[in-house]
Amino acid sequence: MKSTMSAAARDYVRAFYRDNRLNLAVALALTVLDVPAALIGSWLLGRIIDVIGTGDASELAHLAVFCGAFLLASLAVSLGMYRAKCAFIYRALAQYKSLAFERLSEKGVRAFARENTGSYLSLLTNDVASIEEGYLKRGFLIVYHALLLAGSLAMMFALSVPLTAVAVALSAAPIAASVAMGREMGERERAVSAGNERFVSRLRDLLAGFSVVKAFRAEGEARWLFAAANAEVEALKRRRYWWECLIGAVSENLCGSLLQFGVFLAGAWLAVTGEVTAGTVLVFVNLCNYLVMPINVLPQFLASRRAAAGLIEKLAEAAEKNEARRGEGVGRDLAGGVVLDHVGFAYDGGEPVLSDVSLELAPGGRYALVGASGSGKSTLLNLLMGGEDGYTGSIRVGGHELRCVDAGSLCDLMGLIDQQVFLFDDTLGNNVTMFRDFPEAAVLDACRRAGLGELVAEKGLGYACGEGGANLSGGERQRVSIARALLRKTPVLLVDEATSALDARTASEVAGAILDLEGPMRLVVTHRLEPALLARYDEIFVLREGRVVERGTYAELTAAGGYFAGLCAVVG
Ligand SMILES: Nc1ncnc2c1ncn2[C@@H]1O[C@H](COP(=O)(O)OP(=O)(O)OP(=O)(O)O)[C@@H](O)[C@H]1O
Structure with missing residues (x-):
């Protein structure tokens, strides 16, 4: 399977096995020891029957003491085995899930935009439950049953060769049936996994x-919709x-009944002819269980x-x-700025969303991107975030072609x-810092500049935001996002309609705060065409159906009286 x-x-x-081999070794050793325990139990039953035949009371007393000691020893072996198995299995699963999450968190940003997160939820919940049961727990059971089968056959062989031959012959058909049917099981297990994935996606x-x-x-x-997904997965x-x-x-009907009756009758005949004792026949009938079970399972x-293993x-x-792409690192000084040269882009081979876009953005500059809905503004920001590689033309960031830049380095920049x-x-504090360590003064400063000063003064950084920020207003939620960006102090700040949920006054204050920042280059997508704010941008790019149709300062664009002036007139 491994190969x-x-x-x-x-x-x-x-x-599964990292720092977990000792638990595995102990669990396997005790699983192996559990097999002779089962066989000795069968042998004891046979001995008791034979001693009844001889009428030897003292031998019976010895056997009773042996039985007591045997039961205690096998209980100790079983308990030790279960304890070691538990330690191994649950450590293995915790490590498996941690590694899976680590790998998922290393994925590129486009992965989470393009892939269905429901499938990850299913991979880390339903599939992990199947791996626990099917791979780990059953791994031990496979060892146990395989040894039990081998041990039972060996013991049968030692007790009576002809009776063993009968048992083996009667097992052949059910083994073949069970093996053939087992293959279909894998298919059905995989279908359940895929169904679980669809169910979790729908539920989410x-x-x-x-x-x-x-x-x-x-x-x-x-x-x-729920009922359809539910019915599908349960079916x-x-x-x-x-x-x-x-x-x-x-297996049970064919193997169990046929084998046990067959062996019992053949054994009875051998006992009548004096070839074996009644005790031996009883041991055989009991050992048949240990043939049936492994053949069955x-x-x-x-x-x-x-x-x-398929789920893994x-x-x-x-x-x-x-x-996530590994590639060239870019310095935080962003020497050369960000330059788009004849950039074009289409989603999945569809109509172009951006065409022939050329922009030059200098470090520390303030730029606005305006245009009607669907003109491609968010797509342009997404390209700059490294969200899509399939653009034509060139995007150079600090002198490096964007599609060659290391994903981690790009995140540090943007x-x-x-x-x-x-x-x-x-808490509010953890939502602003994203659980990273920052000096409290810096966190408070970012909150104040993002317009969260009053909330923090009133409720503190320990204020619970609730699920999805349910305890905050829409505007406060957006301010948290602004505070996050201010705290990270990246050389580039891409702003996508960040003030849309704020009232006009607060929106102006927040947009003003972004413009006031010293240091980062800002590219702000905005629908708010407020003259006072627009006048503060170094350059405004006007997008129309994916093309930059006008560019310049606010004064230049309004003086030109073109498309931008028309947009301002409509919005104003
Ligand atoms: N992931 C995607 N897959 C396919 N098409 C997309 C995707 N995202 C956006 N589009 C399409 O690309 C075009 C531009 O969308 P985009 O979001 O960039 O416009 P926008 O100017 O930001 O619009 P708005 O101002 O309404 O946010 C639209 O026609 C949109 O339907």
């Missing part, structure tokens, strides 16, 4: 969009469970383990997709104040 795994998937398997959307659903009175439709689980039961029933367990592979593939603000269900 078919990719190198990336093997990394995840290695995460319905819960995240709950307010929209309510506002639209679309509860009935939401229930229908897939039903198919999987049915197959599991079918394998069990076929081993193909299933091996199939589940293969299916679970799936996670490895998902984590590798859209990996701060984004976005339209949509994500807030953690945590």
Whole structure:
């Protein structure tokens, strides 16, 4: 199984064993010891029957003492085994999930824009539960049952060769049936994983969009969407469970009844002819259970383990997709500024969203990007954030072509104040610092400049923001995003309609605060065409259907009386 795994998937398997080999070794050693315990139990039953036949009371007393000691010893072995297994399995899972999250957090920014986060939720919840059951727990059970099968056969062989031959012959058909059916199990397990992924995606959307659903009175439709996803995943689980039961029933009926009756009858005949004792027949009948069980479960367990290995592979593939780009580092002085030269861009081979865009943005400069809705403003900011590589022309950042710049270095350069603000269900302070260490004075200063001064003075940095920032107003949420960007002090600040949720006065104050900043180059997308603010930009770029149709200072553009002047007239 290991050889078919990719190198990336093997990394995840290695995460199970990191600093966990001692737990594994103890668990395996005690699993191995548990096998003779089961076989000795069968042997004891046979001995007791034979002693009854001889009527030797003192031998029976010895056996009773031995039985007591044996039960205590096997209990100790079992408890030790379970404890070591628990220690191994749950450490392995914690390490596996940590590695998965570490790899996901290293992905490029475009990964989270383009991929379905529902699939990651499923990979880290449902699939982890399948890996726990199918890969880790069943791994031990496979060892146990394989040894039990081998040990039972060896013991049978030692007790009676002809009776062992009968048992093996009667096991052949059910083994073949069980192996053949086990293959289908893997398919069904994978189908359940894919169904879980779709279910989690749908549920996440319905819960995240709950307010929209309510506002639209679309509860009935939401229930229908949920019901469809729910029914699909449960139907897939039903198919999987049915197959599991079918394998069990076929193996148990074919193997269990046929084997036990067959061996019992053949053993009785050998006992009548004096070849074996009655005790030996009883031991055989009991050992048949240890043949039936492994034949019943081993193909299933091996199939589940293969299916679970497939889930590890799936996670490895998902984590590798859209990996953050490693490339050239760019100095924070941003020598040469940001230069776009005849840039064009289209989403997924569609119509061009940007065409022939050429801009020069100097370090420390103030630039505004204006244009009607859908003219490509956000797309342009997204390109500068490294969100898409498929542009034509050239974008040079500090002298380096953007698509060759290291993703981490680009993040250090670019701060984004976005339209949509994500807030953690945590304190105001942690939401501003994003859990990183900053001097408190710097945090307070950023809050004050972002217009959060009053809130912080009244409620403090420890104020709980609530889920998604539910305890803050829309404007306060946006100010948190502005405070974050101010605190990071990146050389470039990209601002996408950051003041849209603020009232006119606060919006002007916040936009003014961004313009007042010393140091960063600012590119501000704005629909607010306030003359007092627009007059403060070094240059305004006017986008129309993806093209820069006008550029200049506010005074120049208004004097020209073109498209920009028209936009100002409409908005004003
Ligand atoms: N991820 C995407 N995939 C496909 N098309 C997209 C995507 N994002 C935006 N578009 C399309 O690209 C065009 C430009 O969108 P963009 O968001 O850049 O415009 P905008 O000027 O920022 O608009 P607004 O002012 O309304 O925010 C639109 O036609 C939009 O539908």
